[in-house]
Amino acid sequence: MLAEGGFFMSVVPPIRNLLRSQQQSGPASPVHVMDSGGRRRFSSRMRNSAVFSRRAILSLLGAILVLPLQAGDERPIEKDGPKEKAASNTLPTLWIAGDSTLKTNAPQRGWGQDLGTFFDPKKINVVNRAIGGRSSRNFFTEGRWKEIENALKPGDFVIIQFGHNDVGPLDARGKFRGSVKGIGEETEKVTKPDGSVEEVHSYGWYLREMARTAREKKAKVILCSPVPHKKFNREGKFVRDWAEWRGWVESCAKAEKAAYVDLAEIIATGYDKLDQATVEGFFADKGTHTNAEGSLFNAKAVITGLRAIPTSPLDPFLNEKGKVIR
Missing domain, CATH: 1.20.5 (Single alpha-helices involved in coiled-coils or other helix-helix interfaces)
Structure with a gap:
């Protein structure tokens, strides 16, 4: 490219x-001798x-x-690899659903790949089912959410973070993964290459549906706002994004009695305390995907958000590394 x-x-x-x-020289001058009519x-x-x-x-x-x-949208849609499974059926499981900002391939790394290092494996399983190129829409329509839903049991937890791939067009230009913007009940119909017609719901509808079905399985749900992009102004100050989307996620959490972690703001607040060069060193690309250092920073931000939830339901499962994070 x-x-x-x-x-x-x-x-x-x-x-x-x-x-x-052409503007300066005008038309080329004739070289043959012509009469006045010919010249015209x-x-x-x-x-x-x-x-x-x-x-x-x-x-x-x-x-x-x-x-x-x-x-078309050039962001890749990752193919399935081996799916993580719960190590113990007798322990509660913390499930993670999301996109490549939670799980991807080296040199990029998502925060979901580091979150488990802050939990005691003797007390809880941490299963990261995030996959690159997914939005709330195609994570749902591909049956990936259904797999998590079917595996949920009372006492489990599920963290959900989408948004980065929801922003694109609904059709082939966005690889059929964009969702209708907002949190309403409105839908749009999209014709697929095979001639089938998909009824596309809003970003909020998919989040609420995931939260609702998880709660029906007696699991506790945590909805997170999307991790921020790397962007600075001319003065070197970090620029926040996702303002509208953060509100949408929070509204969905309230509607479904789920916990809300404003991950975008927690991470941005952390970036505010660092210089631009340090923050830029957290990223493996232009400004979306973190490297190993950046993913660890974001994973710690997730722990900060989880510990701030009223009653801190995941605190009993943290290991010593997790307990020191505030």
């Missing part, structure tokens, strides 16, 4: 220079040719500029 802006920087200047040269006809043809050339170039430039807008 070309570096960001590389293609445009290589194509636009020559086109711009050509347009300028020739000059007219040359003017038309120049106009056509300019229009063709502008049309080409317009097409080039539109290409990125028409291009």
Whole structure:
């Protein structure tokens, strides 16, 4: 792939220079001796040719500029690998549902891959079922939530965090994973490549449905706002995002009597205490996926959020490393 802006920087200047040269020089001068009528006809043809050339170039430039807008979502959808399972059927299990910001492949790393290091394996299982490229919508429609739901038992916990892949278009441009924005009951119908029609629900609908079915299995549910992207202003201050989405997650948690962890804000508050270079060192890409150091930072932020929940239901299962985090 070309570096960001590389293609445009290589194509636009020559086109711009050509347009300028046409403006400055005008039509080419005739070299043959002609009568006045011939000169008028020739000059007219040359003017038309120049106009056509300019229009063709502008049309080409317009097409080039539109290409990125028409291009599909390039974020990958990871294929299934071995799925984690509970080590003991007699212990409660903490299930994790989410996207690649919770579980991915090296050199990237998600916080769900480090969360278990803060719990006592003799007291609780930690099972990370997050997978890259999933939104609340396709995690649900692919049956991944159903697998967790079927495995839930009374006394289990489930942490749910989606959003990064919900933001895209609902159709093929977003790889059929975008959800209807908001938390309402509105739906939109999308036709799949095989001709089937999917009724797409809102982001909030999928979160509520997961929370509702988990509670029906007597499990405790924790909904998390999405982890923030890496973004700084000119003064080097960290810029928060997900403002609207954080509110949506909180509303869903209240509606379904689930716990809410504002992970986006907890992490951002932590970033505020660090310099820009340190925070940038937490990321393995432009600004979404963390590396091993960043995932550990985020996992600690999750523990901070879990311990702040009224009654702190997961506190009894923390190991010594987890107990020192506030």
